Amino acid sequence: MGSDSKHIITALQRLAMFWRASQWLVAKDFALNPTQGEVLTRVAAKPERAVDLADMLGISQASLSDSVAALDRKGLVRRRRDPDDGRARMIEVTRAGASLAERMPDAPAVIQEAIAGLAEDDRAGLLRCLSLIIRSLQEAEAIPIQRMCLTCHYFRPHVHTDPVRPHHCGFVDAAFGDGGLRLDCADHETATEEEAARNRTRLSAVG
Numbered sequence: 092m093g094s095d096s097k098h099i100i101t102a103l104q105r106l107a108m109f110w111r112a113s114q115w116l117v118a119k120d121f122a123l124n125p126t127q128g129e130v131l132t133r134v135a136a137k138p139e140r141a142v143d144l145a146d147m148l149g150i151s152q153a154s155l156s157d158s159v160a161a162l163d164r165k166g167l168v169r170r171r172r173d174p175d176d177g178r179a180r181m182i183e184v185t186r187a188g189a190s191l192a193e194r195m196p197d198a199p200a201v202i203q204e205a206i207a208g209l210a211e212d213d214r215a216g217l218l219r220c221l222s223l224i225i226r227s228l229q230e231a232e233a234i235p236i237q238r239m240c241l242t243c244h245y246f247r248p249h250v251h252t253d254p255v256r257p258h259h260c261g262f263v264d265a266a267f268g269d270g271g272l273r274l275d276c277a278d279h280e281t282a283t284e285e286e287a288a289r290n291r292t293r294l295s296a297v298g
């Protein structure tokens with residue numbers, strides 16, 4: 092491994108340490124643990140099937156069930172039958188859960204300010220590189236597949252000549268740049284393996 096790769100790994104470790112510590116601080120403020128906090132914010136955005144939620148968070152069904160049961164006891168979420176699949180359960184927020192989720196910060200102010208302080212091009216480049224790293228981890232089955240542009244049927248990387256907006260989203264039929272790459276998009280439609288491989292090759296080849 093080259094020394095630049097080692098420095099990148101050190102940087103990621105530092106950020107991960109900061110993130111873990113801040114998750115526990117936020118959780119403590121809201122009397123939740125970090126997984127419960129994640130489940131609550133996910134279902135506050137949109138009701139999710141239990142099986143999908145576990146996949147998205149990269150946790151086991153048993154661990155998800157424990158978190159949902161704890162949130163249920165606190166009156167923050169409830170389970171209901173999935174109208175499209177009688178055997179599946181949807182998790183949704185209660186009014187109290189929605190109100191708590193609204194007050195929970197997306198991320199600590201200090202990291203939001205640090206990211207906002209980067210130049211626009213740097214933020215876009217960072218998002219592109221992080222998307223590619225996340226995709227590599229998914230391909231290695233180290234983390235679950237996410238609803239990201241790189242795995243989306245609608246994604247067309249580098250099809251436009253405009254260097255600011257070289258990519259195309261077929262869902263909204265619009266061009267966009269690296270800064271618009273999504274990691275969790277509600278309009279995502281899973282690409283075939285060939286499409287996902289092509290997306291990755293094109294995004295990484297033309298930097």
Ligand code: SF4
Binds near residue numbers: 243261278280
């Ligand atoms: S639908 Fe969403 S995930 Fe798919 S290309 Fe468009 S923005 Fe990206």
